[in-house]
Amino acid sequence: MADENILIVDDDDNMLEVLRLRIAAEGYKVVTSINANDAISVAKNNMLDLALVDLRIAEENGIELMKNISRISPEIPVIILTAYGTIETAVEAMKQGAYGYLVKPFDHRELILQIKNGLEKSSLSREVRRLKALIGERYGFKNIIGKSKKMQEVMEQVSRAAETDSNVCIYGESGTGKELVAKSLHLLSSRKNNSFVAINCAAIPEGILEGELFGYERGAFTGAIKNKKGFFAQANGGTIFLDEISEMSELMQAKLLRVLQEKHFYPLGAEKLMKSDARILTATNKDLKNEVKKGSFRKDLFYRIHVIPIYLPSLRERKEDIPLLADHFIKKFSKEMNKNIKGISTDSLQKLLSYSWPGNVRELENAIEYAVAMTAKDVISDELLLQTNKTIEDDRIKPMKKAKNDFEKNYIYKLMSLTEGNVSTAARLAERYRSDIYDLLKKHSLQPSDFKRNNLTV
Numbered sequence: 001m002a003d004e005n006i007l008i009v010d011d012d013d014n015m016l017e018v019l020r021l022r023i024a025a026e027g028y029k030v031v032t033s034i035n036a037n038d039a040i041s042v043a044k045n046n047m048l049d050l051a052l053v054d055l056r057i058a059e060e061n062g063i064e065l066m067k068n069i070s071r072i073s074p075e076i077p078v079i080i081l082t083a084y085g086t087i088e089t090a091v092e093a094m095k096q097g098a099y100g101y102l103v104k105p106f107d108h109r110e111l112i113l114q115i116k117n118g119l120e121k122s123s124l125s126r127e128v129r130r131l132k133a134l135i136g137e138r139y140g141f142k143n144i145i146g147k148s149k150k151m152q153e154v155m156e157q158v159s160r161a162a163e164t165d166s167n168v169c170i171y172g173e174s175g176t177g178k179e180l181v182a183k184s185l186h187l188l189s190s191r192k193n194n195s196f197v198a199i200n201c202a203a204i205p206e207g208i209l210e211g212e213l214f215g216y217e218r219g220a221f222t223g224a225i226k227n228k229k230g231f232f233a234q235a236n237g238g239t240i241f242l243d244e245i246s247e248m249s250e251l252m253q254a255k256l257l258r259v260l261q262e263k264h265f266y267p268l269g270a271e272k273l274m275k276s277d278a279r280i281l282t283a284t285n286k287d288l289k290n291e292v293k294k295g296s297f298r299k300d301l302f303y304r305i306h307v308i309p310i311y312l313p314s315l316r317e318r319k320e321d322i323p324l325l326a327d328h329f330i331k332k333f334s335k336e337m338n339k340n341i342k343g344i345s346t347d348s349l350q351k352l353l354s355y356s357w358p359g360n361v362r363e364l365e366n367a368i369e370y371a372v373a374m375t376a377k378d379v380i381s382d383e384l385l386l387q388t389n390k391t392i393e394d395d396r397i398k399p400m401k402k403a404k405n406d407f408e409k410n411y412i413y414k415l416m417s418l419t420e421g422n423v424s425t426a427a428r429l430a431e432r433y434r435s436d437i438y439d440l441l442k443k444h445s446l447q448p449s450d451f452k453r454n455n456l457t458v
């Protein structure tokens with residue numbers, strides 16, 4: 001049984017004592033209060049997990065007290081205790097946000113069951129709060145942004161995985177936050193005071209990767225002029241993050257597998273075996289199972305690293321997070337660039353929401369950085385976002401007539417630029433008559449001479 005903190009507020013001394021004994025007998029920590037003022041100060045000074053509040057504590061209003069407690073600790077469930085005959089008030093309390101109620105005299109089992117259920121229900125939000133607080137505290141930014149259900153689930157998986165020592169494989173398209181999640185996992189784990197070492201397997205050539213991972217002794221190969229500590233040794237007691245694991249060569253896959261199986265390795269040229277106690281996190285934007293099927297990734301290695309898979313959703317699957325992320329990045333870049341940007345116009349936000357974000361959060365971050373850098377106003381407007389993301393416009397549905405017109409204008413513009421205003425060449429490329437080209441130019445108020453290069457004619 002856990003040692004969650006439970007607050008009981010009742011103005012009846014005897015009742016308070018009975019409840020305290022019963023609940024403490026279940027293994028919970030209990031704090032009691034005899035009036036509202038005292039209860040509020042307890043709530044302010046303790047990390048509570050649940051509160052039991054008598055609805056009619058002497059002169060005071062139990063519903064008011066419940067609301068005050070919720071203001072201080074928003075995630076904790078409050079269970080109302082009420083006397084027989086005051087059900088309406090209990091129902092009112094539920095409407096105002098109480099988690100449940102118990103009518104006196106109540107059954108011991110019912111009391112404990114409600115407490116258990118209440119604690120279970122709130123554990124997800126408490127986990128997320130704990131995770132956010134920890135990341136905020138130890139890592140340079142406040143949190144992993146994401147209110148969507150998909151991201152909340154990811155955060156819960158991250159906090160659960162952090163409590164274990166199992167290997168985690170993080171899947172997600174480019175820019176979805178794989179590295180961010182890997183760092184968070186490390187910081188939330190018991191290994192947080194040791195190193196987090198990240199290696200991009202795709203960026204290091206095969207011949208060098210082995211030495212980088214396992215280290216080498218002086219003279220192990222030409223160029224090894226002194227001993228080098230490898231990433232595995234650096235990450236001892238900590239975490240090693242192998243990014244883009246699918247890009248690892250067959251030979252390196254075999255070597256890595258051996259380390260995972262045997263928990264030790266030899267640095268190149270060394271005779272002494274080194275113990276490896278690094279937790280392995282991996283990430284990929286490919287479907288590893290599919291790579292195994294295709295024969296480009298070892299099945300046995302796959303099973304070793306894919307113990308806890310975490311799948312990061314693409315940004316287009318969680319568009320409800322876009323406003324939050326945009327706001328987060330506006331604040332971040334305004335601060336960095338010493339600007340005072342208040343926010344984003346409705347049109348701009350609309351544009352961000354209708355775009356498909358193939359580059360996910362990173363692309364959004366870049367788009368906002370550009371807009372914050374370029375804006376002369378204190379609100380980001382849509383022209384600035386269009387400059388970095390021309391496709392945003394293409395992605396929005398326009399009336400067909402306007403879409404056709406825009407296409408035609410763009411087409412003739414490109415054609416004439418390419419041919420530098422030569423109508424005959426343009427007609428040949430477009431497989432139309434010259435008169436068609438003249439018609440199009442006229443329709444869009446353009447002249448062939450607009451496209452002639454000055455340096456050629458002068």
Ligand SMILES: Nc1ncnc2c1ncn2[C@@H]1O[C@H](COP(=O)(O)OP(=O)(O)OP(=O)(O)O)[C@@H](O)[C@H]1O
Nearest residue numbers: 144145146173174175176177178179180361362365
């Ligand atoms: N949920 C999020 N909240 C805040 N910032 C985020 C979030 N997800 C990603 N980012 C930011 O977006 C950028 C890209 O994230 P990250 O490098 O972790 O992605 P990745 O999946 O590893 O990308 P790639 O596959 O391209 O390596 C980083 O600057 C990161 O801080």
Ligand SMILES: [Mg+2]
Nearest residue numbers: 175178179243
């Ligand atoms: Mg990455």
